[in-house]
Amino acid sequence: MSESTQHHQQADEKGSARTVSGAEIQLKDVVKRYPGQKNAAVNDLSITVPAGEVVMFIGPSGCGKTTSLKMINRLIEPTSGTITIDGDDIRGRDADELRRTIGYVIQGGSLFPHLTVADNIAVVPKLLKWDKKRIAERTEELLDLVGLEAGRYRDRYPRELSGGQQQRVGVARGLAADPPVVLMDEPFGAVDPITRQRLQDEMLGIQRELGKTIVCVTHDIDEAIKLGDRILIFSEGAKIEQYDTPENVLAAPANDFVADFVGAGSTLKQLSLSRVNELNFVDWTTARIGDDAQDAVRRAEAAGQECVVVLDDRGRPIAWPWNRNLRRASTIDVKRREELVTLDERATLNDALDTMLSSSHAGAIVTDARDKYLGVVDFESVTAHIRTQEAAAQEAQEARSEEAAS
Numbered sequence: 001m002s003e004s005t006q007h008h009q010q011a012d013e014k015g016s017a018r019t020v021s022g023a024e025i026q027l028k029d030v031v032k033r034y035p036g037q038k039n040a041a042v043n044d045l046s047i048t049v050p051a052g053e054v055v056m057f058i059g060p061s062g063c064g065k066t067t068s069l070k071m072i073n074r075l076i077e078p079t080s081g082t083i084t085i086d087g088d089d090i091r092g093r094d095a096d097e098l099r100r101t102i103g104y105v106i107q108g109g110s111l112f113p114h115l116t117v118a119d120n121i122a123v124v125p126k127l128l129k130w131d132k133k134r135i136a137e138r139t140e141e142l143l144d145l146v147g148l149e150a151g152r153y154r155d156r157y158p159r160e161l162s163g164g165q166q167q168r169v170g171v172a173r174g175l176a177a178d179p180p181v182v183l184m185d186e187p188f189g190a191v192d193p194i195t196r197q198r199l200q201d202e203m204l205g206i207q208r209e210l211g212k213t214i215v216c217v218t219h220d221i222d223e224a225i226k227l228g229d230r231i232l233i234f235s236e237g238a239k240i241e242q243y244d245t246p247e248n249v250l251a252a253p254a255n256d257f258v259a260d261f262v263g264a265g266s267t268l269k270q271l272s273l274s275r276v277n278e279l280n281f282v283d284w285t286t287a288r289i290g291d292d293a294q295d296a297v298r299r300a301e302a303a304g305q306e307c308v309v310v311l312d313d314r315g316r317p318i319a320w321p322w323n324r325n326l327r328r329a330s331t332i333d334v335k336r337r338e339e340l341v342t343l344d345e346r347a348t349l350n351d352a353l354d355t356m357l358s359s360s361h362a363g364a365i366v367t368d369a370r371d372k373y374l375g376v377v378d379f380e381s382v383t384a385h386i387r388t389q390e391a392a393a394q395e396a397q398e399a400r401s402e403e404a405a406s
Contacts (some may be wrong), residue, residue, distance in 0.1 A: 006088065011189070012018075015303075015332055019209065019210065019211045020051055020052035020211035021052070021180060021210055021211050021212060022051045022052040022053070022088075022180050022181065022211055022212045022249075023051055023085050023086035023180035023213055024048065024049065024050060024051045024085075024086060024213070025048070025049040025072060025083070025084070025085055025181060025213060026047075026048050026049075026082075026083070026213065027045050027046060027047050027048075027068070027071075027072075027081065027082075027083050028046050028081055028082045028084075029044050029045075029046055029080070029081040029082065030042060030044070030045040030046070030068070030069075030071060030078050030080070030081030030083060031043055031045075031078065031079045031080045031081050032064070032067055032071060032076060032078055032079050033079045039236075040079070040237055040239060041064050041067050041237070041238070042064040042067050042068055042071070042078075042237065042315070043237045043238065043239065044054075044081075044237040045064075045068060045081070045238050045240070047232065047240065047243060049213060049215060049230075050213075050229075051213055052212070052213060053213060053214075053229040053230060054207060054211055054214040054216065054226035054227055054228050054229050054230075055173050055214070055215050055216070055228060055229065055230045055232060056216050056217075056223070056224035056227060056230070056231045056232065057069060057215065057216065057217045057218070057232050057234065058217075058218055058219065058220075058224045058231060058233055058234070058261075059219060059233055059234030059235060059241075059261070060063070060234075060235070060236070060261075061219075061235070063234040063235055063236050063238060064237060064238030065217050065234050065238065066185055066217050066239070068234075068238050069183055069185055069215055069217050070183075070185075071083060072085075072090070072102070072181070072183055072215065073090075073098060073102045073104060073183055074090060074095045074098060074099070075099075075172070076096060084179070084324070085102075085181055086250070090208050099178070100124050100127055100128060100177065101177070101179055101181075102177070102179050102181045102182070102183060103174035103175055103176075103177075103179040103181065103182035103183065104174055104182070104183050104184075104185075104187070105170050105171055105173075105174040105182065105183070105184045105187045105398075106170070106184075106185045106186070106187065107150075107185065107187060107188075107189045107190045109281055110170060111158040111166055111169055111170060111173075112158075113132070113157065113158050113159060114157075115157075115158075116153055116154065116155050116156065116157055117143070117148075117155070117156050117157075117158075117161070117169050118136075118139050118154045118155065119140055120158070120169055120173055121138075121139045121143075121169065121172050121173045121176050121185050122135045122138075122139060122176065123173060123176070124173070124176050124177045125138060125176050125177055128177055136170045138176060139154065139172075139176075140154075142172035142175055142176060143172060144370075145172070145175075145206060145209075146168040146171055146172045146202060146206070147168060147202055147371060148165065148168055148169070148172075151361065153165070162195075163190060163191045163192075164191050164192075164195035164198065164199060165210045167187065167188065167190075167191060167195075167199055168199065168202070170187070171187070171199075171203070171206070172261030175206070175210070175212075179212070180212065180213060180237075181212070181213045181214075181215070182205050182212050182213070182214045182215075183214075183215050183216075183261055184214060184215070184216040184217065185191065185216075185217045186217055186218055186219065187199075187203075187216065188200060188223070189218075189219070189220075193283075193354075194201075194341065194358075196223075197347070197351050197354070197355070198341075198344075200223065200226060200227060200347075200351075201344030201346060201347045201351070202344065203227065204226075204227065204344060204346040204347075205344050205346060205368070205369030205370075206239060208346065208369055209350055209369055216228075218372040221261070221262055221263065222350070224246070225246040225249075225250070225272040225273065226272045226348050226350075226351075228246055229244060229245070229333060230244060230245055230246075231244065231245070231246055231249050232260055233245070233257075233261060234251070236255055237243065241254060241255060241257050241258050241261075242254035242255075242258045246272070246273060247273055248342055249262065250262065250270060250273070251395070271348060271349040271350045271353070271386075272348045272349075272350050273348070274348065274349045274385065274389065275345070275346050275347065275348060275349075275378060276344070276345050276346070276347045276348070276349070276352050276366055277345040277346060278349075278385060279349075279352075279377050279381045279382065279385050280384070280385075281366060281374060281375025281376060281377060281381070282363070282375060282376040282377065282378055282381065283375060284303075284305060284308075284309050284365075284375065284376040285299050285300040285305050285308050286308065286309045286311055286373065287308050287309075287310055287311070287332050288310070288311055288312070288313070288332070289310065289311075289312065289313075289318075289332055289333060289334065290331055290332065290333070291331065291332045292330070292332075292384065293326045293327075293329040293330060293331055293332050294326075294327070294330070296308045296332060297323045297326050297327055298327060301323065305323075306322060306323055306324075307320055307321060307322045307323060307361060308320070308323065308326060308332075309365060309373065309376070310332055310334050311373055313375055314372070315372045316367070316370075316371045316372055316373065317340060317367065317371075317373045318334060318340065319334040319340060319364045320361060320365065321334060336371060340365070341355055341359065341364070342364070342365045342366070342367045342371070343359070343364045343365065343366050343367070343377065344352075344366075344367060344368075344369070345366055345368055345369075345374055346369075349382055349385070349386070352364060352377055352382055353379075353382060356377070356378070356379060356382075362378060362379065363376050363377060363378040363379075364376065364377050364378075374403055
């Protein structure tokens with residue numbers, strides 16, 4: 001890759017700086033035709049994936065989305081056409097060498113069962129002849145990035161991990177060599193809905209921090225709306241029906257195919273476009289392990305709250321005990337609970353509502369990309385935001401109507 005794939009700063013849609021370490025991908029007139037088949041699996045596909053963006057490939061089964069993805073790293077060789085990464089034609093490179101510079105994450109993580117977590121993550125760095133110290137440091141960094149404590153998980157084997165943990169390790173392995181491009185083939189399709197939400201949130205946090213170019217195949221339109229900077233909707237033969245932002249796909253489907261594919265309830269799907277960090281957080285009572293439990297209870301009751309958010313020494317939430325349970329203790333002494341469900345600040349309002357409905361606290365704890373506590377959201381903060389959005393949309397509609405009439 002050329003020097004332009006180096007990390008650089010770019011303004012996001014809100015004008016703040018974000019790191020971009022991805023590379024632009026271009027597919028021009030790409031065709032994949034299998035012997036004996038009348039129609040091409042992919043026919044004259046031409047798109048540009050901007051550096052540092054997440055593009056979601058979606059469409060009905062057999063439409064060519066996975067074939068299109070795999071041609072980018074030459075797991076499937078194109079019949080004709082040109083694919084470039086950062087301006088370099090991928091056909092001019094050795095296929096194995098190319099794949100070592102492209103992250104690849106698939107459903108279930110696809111970990112090597114005979115290797116530890118650390119060794120799974122280190123596969124590509126070892127092929128690239130990294131030294132042991134650099135590999136160890138990178139492994140620690142990535143385990144922290146995907147929310148797994150290195151000391152606890154480094155030496156475990158895949159069979160000792162849950163499905164969600166295996167998928168986290170798969171993501172870490174895909175990022176191990178700091179590739180500019182990461183390809184994902186239905187990476188979260190094999191886990192339960194709560195774990196899928198958390199993995200999606202982690203991916204958003206990782207992307208916010210690293211700014212990779214990510215191409216992801218999914219069959220779930222809600223996932224595409226949540227994760228994608230752009231969505232590419234395919235019909236048979238990898239024909240492009242619409243390639244646009246999630247907002248435009250929902251608000252202005254290009255044709256009946258897209259409208260039918262997005263389906264009914266596009267207004268509700270708009271909730272997937274609003275993020276938790278747009279809400280006003282509740283300033284909840286917090287305490288640290290070892291703090292005076294009775295003092296924490298008094299502060300919570302003074303604030304009209306029936307529970308306390310307990311943080312570890314890094315400011316990460318580990319428990320949300322009720323005041324009635326803390327009254328029996330002199331100091332706060334709780335162990336880290338992996339079942340404590342939190343919301344990443346980039347989670348959608350859909351996710352927030354799902355999490356709150358399943359929570360006995362009628363609220364949800366919000367964290368940043370490093371799992372640091374930010375605050376609490378409740379139903380009132382979500383509904384207040386929705387009302388504000390509706391009012392703004394109504395005002396905009398009235399303004400357009402007045403402009404059209406004048």
